[in-house]
Amino acid sequence: MKILKTITEPQTIKFIPRSYVATSTVAIRDESTNMIRLYNSDLTQVGDLLSITEAFQLVEGRMYEIVISSDPNVWGNIIDEWQLNDALWDDVSANIDYTVYRDKIFCTDENIDQRNLAYYKINKGQFVSDQSFDNDYIII
Numbered sequence: 001m002k003i004l005k006t007i008t009e010p011q012t013i014k015f016i017p018r019s020y021v022a023t024s025t026v027a028i029r030d031e032s033t034n035m036i037r038l039y040n041s042d043l044t045q046v047g048d049l050l051s052i053t054e055a056f057q058l059v060e061g062r063m064y065e066i067v068i069s070s071d072p073n074v075w076g077n078i079i080d081e082w083q084l085n086d087a088l089w090d091d092v093s094a095n096i097d098y099t100v101y102r103d104k105i106f107c108t109d110e111n112i113d114q115r116n117l118a119y120y121k122i123n124k125g126q127f128v129s130d131q132s133f134d135n136d137y138i139i140i
Contacts, residue, residue, distance in 0.1 A: 001103065001104045001105070001106055002066070002103055002104070002105045002106075003105075003106050003107075003108060004056060004058055004105055004106075004107055005058075005107065005108070005109050006058050006059065006060050006107060006109055008055055008057075009055060010053045010054055010055045011053070011054070011055070011056060012051050012052070012053045013051065013052050013053075013054075013066075014046070014049045014050070014051045015049065015050060015051075015052075015068075015101045015103065016048060016049060016050075016101075017043075017050045017068075017100045017101050018099060018100055018101065019070070019100055020045060020050065021043060021070040021100055022042065022043060023040070023041070023042055023043065023070075024040075024041055024042075024043050024052070024068050024069060024070055024100055025038060025039070025040055025041075025068075025069050025070075026038065026039040026040075026041050026052060026054065026066065026067075026068050027066070027067045027068075027069070028056060028058075028064050028065070028066050028105065029064060029065045029066075029067075030059070030062060030064055031062070031063045031064060031065060032059075032062050032063070037056075037057065039054050039056075041053075041054050043068075043100075050100070050101070052068065058105070058107040059107060060107055060108060060109060061107065061108065062106075062107050063104060063105070063106055063107075064104065064105040064106075064107065065102075065103075065104060065105075066101075066102070066103050066104070066105050067099060067101075067102050068099070068100045068101040068102075069098040069099050069100055070098045070100055
């Protein structure tokens with residue numbers, strides 16, 4: 001799971017891909033409203049990781065599904081796949097998976113750093129415990 005903020009500046013997501021491509025289509029689906037936003041992005045390879053930098057439009061406290069896929073209209077890839085098989089065109093093209101990466105995104109503006117034990121608090125700023133009384137009890 002990736003954790004992103006609601007800021008409008010570009011944010012970077014690093015991931016280990018299924019295959020290495022230079023350009024991609026990024027689909028981000030809001031799990032609350034089922035709305036999908038598409039982004040055409042360039043991927044940057046650093047070692048074994050690919051990274052994408054984009055200014056996402058996210059809402060605080062929502063979960064998203066992100067699917068990064070290579071462009072299915074790149075004719076070189078499609079023709080290569082078709083020539084490797086003796087099947088019909090429709091059968092071959094239906095079974096090609098263009099997904100490069102799939103994950104979940106959670107959007108929050110809280111500072112989360114698990115190394116320093118700073119975890120997400122769903123009720124942050126909404127619940128205040130009362131410390132004004134003594135919690136001792138007597139057993140008779």
